[in-house]
Amino acid sequence: MTSTATTATAPSLSTKGVWLTLIVVLLADAMDLIDSTITNVAAPSIVADLGADESVIKWLGAAYALALGSLLVLGGRIGDKFGQRGTFLIGMAGFVAASAAAGVAVSPEMLIGARVAQGVFGAFLIPQGMAIMTATFPKPALQKAFGVFAPMLGVFTVAGPLLGGLLIDANLFGLEWRPVFLINLLLGGFALVMAVKFLPHVPPRPATRIDVFGSVLLVVALFGVLFGLIQGSSDGWGALAIASLAVGAIVFAGFVWRQARTPDPLLPRTLLANRGFTAGLIVGLLVFAGFSGLMYVISLFLQLGLDYSPTQTSLSLIPLTLGIMGGSGIAAALIVKLARRLVVLGLGAMLAGVGLMLVFVTVAGSDLTWWQLAIATLFMGLGAGICFSSIFNTALGDVDAHEAGSASGSLSAVQQVANGIGSALVTSIFLTLLPGGDVGAVSVTLVMLLALLVACLLVVPLLPRTAVAEVE
Incomplete structure (x- = not known):
């Protein structure tokens, strides 16, 4: 989530206005998080239908995350300068249009271009929601909203693969994979109508400078x-x-x-001079890149190696969803008390999950059972759910209050860039090794991810000793 500085002249919303605004913002974030992961399951079907080569698999996720992550901070500044409500509406309308273009794409190039456009408009859309909430919600309502946000974002993160698998196998109207993008016309259209009617105005700050x-x-x-x-x-x-x-x-x-x-x-230079914050950027980059790549590789391994259908693949990720939700709850309850020790706990759970997956794949190979997969992905999700919140909250532990908005926005941008890098790099390794055997390819990939998580553990002592209760 990205948060920008607020303005003292912003209106304070009624209880009804608070919840209507929260619904609009949650819909926007749902579209973002679902679209950032939905191609994990859809990629093989898309590549087969368009007659594309394997490099397209890597770009389906990377193009979106790269465009979104690299422009996210800029999108927040544009909202500050020209008005967050108008920027939100432009971002939402553009995102829906880009989704339509992706859904009717007739070539790999057209699809990748549409994914880039989704990311660009997403960078206009996503930063504005949290900024509007922070500017207009009364303090008690803002705290309740944060309480709703954390578990919902965990659900949205894994909803993409689940929804993608179900839509592809349903083959609605004979459209095969295309509904995974066209569904945004319904979600985004509804969110756009609600935003026009209910999203509050926040006065722009024309003096904001944009690099x-x-x-x-x-x-x-x-x-x-x-x-x-x-x-x-x-x-x-x-x-x-x-x-x-x-x-x-x-x-x-x-x-x-x-x-x-x-x-x-x-990014304010004083933040880069903050050792704890910089360490948080590094750990966040590695963890999100590794997790994003891992999810892509597991989806590909299940479909290309074990001949799972898209629906089977998506259902196999339910334990991962439960783990993320449980991990998010643990993080919310213990972040202030444990701070960076909670990051160690999350990394340890992810290490356990990846290690178990490596053992099961090595022993069972293509005879991997559903319960082995469930145990491994449950631990992965549990660790990821803990890390997703605890890394950023701990990284902000030593950040001055007036820089918290910029710091939070930068961390969110790093998350999106990491998703793009991870999905491209880790799947590149897997697909390069795939001709030698799917079991060997996934095993080497898992070993490299174990090494990455160990590297994260070595950086954790540089994180602040204290953490903030919420990323604001």
């Missing part, structure tokens, strides 16, 4: 690195892949140089 050049540098840098990783893993590490990685690295260095000198950096 457009810095934002462009960040987008180019991320695209260069991601394209190089996908190109190299798909077609070999030739000149194009290496050049793309080099350009991405050079442009990112330019972005860092720009942020060090511009009077209006996307």
Whole structure:
């Protein structure tokens, strides 16, 4: 979630207005989180229907997350400057239109372009909801809203694969995979009507400065690195892949140089000097990248290796959903008391889940049973649910109150970028190894994820000793 600074002149809503606004914001976040994961299950069906090569699998999730993550902070600034309600409506309308384009796509290029457009409009849409709530909700109502948000976001995170599998196998009107995107016309259309009628106005702040050049540098840098990783893993590490990685690295260095000198950096320089916050960025990047890639690989392994249908695959992820919900509840109850020790607990549960999955796959191979999968994914979800909240809340433990909004927005942007990088990089490794056998491919991938989680544990001691109760 992204939160921006509030304005003292914003109206205070009635109880009815609070809950109607909360419904609108939850619908927007539901669309974002569902669309960020729905292609985990839908990818094989999409690739088969469009006659695309395996690189498209990596771009289906990465294109959306990359566009959204790299523009998220900029989207928040635009809402501050020009008005959050209007920016929200533009973002929602554009997201629905982009979803329609994805649903009628007739080529891989058209579909990837539509996914990028979804991410761009999502970057306009998502930051405004929390900012409007923070500006207009009375304090007691805001606390209740946060209590509703946490478990609902956990549900939305895993709802994508579940919904995707059911829609594909239902083959509504003979449309095969297309309803996974076209359903946004119903959800988004309803949310747009509600937003026009009920979303409150928050006065804009025209004096807000926007570093457009810095934002462009960040987008180019991320695209260069991601394209190089996908190109190299798909077609070999030739000149194009290496050049793309080099350009991405050079442009990112330019972005860092720009942020060090511009009077209006996307991320306040004092935050980067905060060791605990920077450590939180690193741990968050690694955890979200690893989890995003892991979910993609499990979905692909079940369908390509074990011949599961999309519905079977989605139902097999129910224990993961339950684990995330349970982990989120644990984090909400213990975050202030345990702080960074809770991060260790979450990482430990994820390590256990990935380790169990590795053992089960090594022993059972393609005869992996449903209960083995359920046990492993339950632990993964439990650890992920704990980590998702505790990492960010702990990272904000030493952040000054006036920088909390920028810090929270930056953490959310890192989460989205990590989702794109993880889904592209981890699936690249899996698909590169797949010709040698699906069991070997998933085993090597799991070993690499275990190493990543151990690296996260080594960074945890750098996190603040205290945590905030809510990410605001």
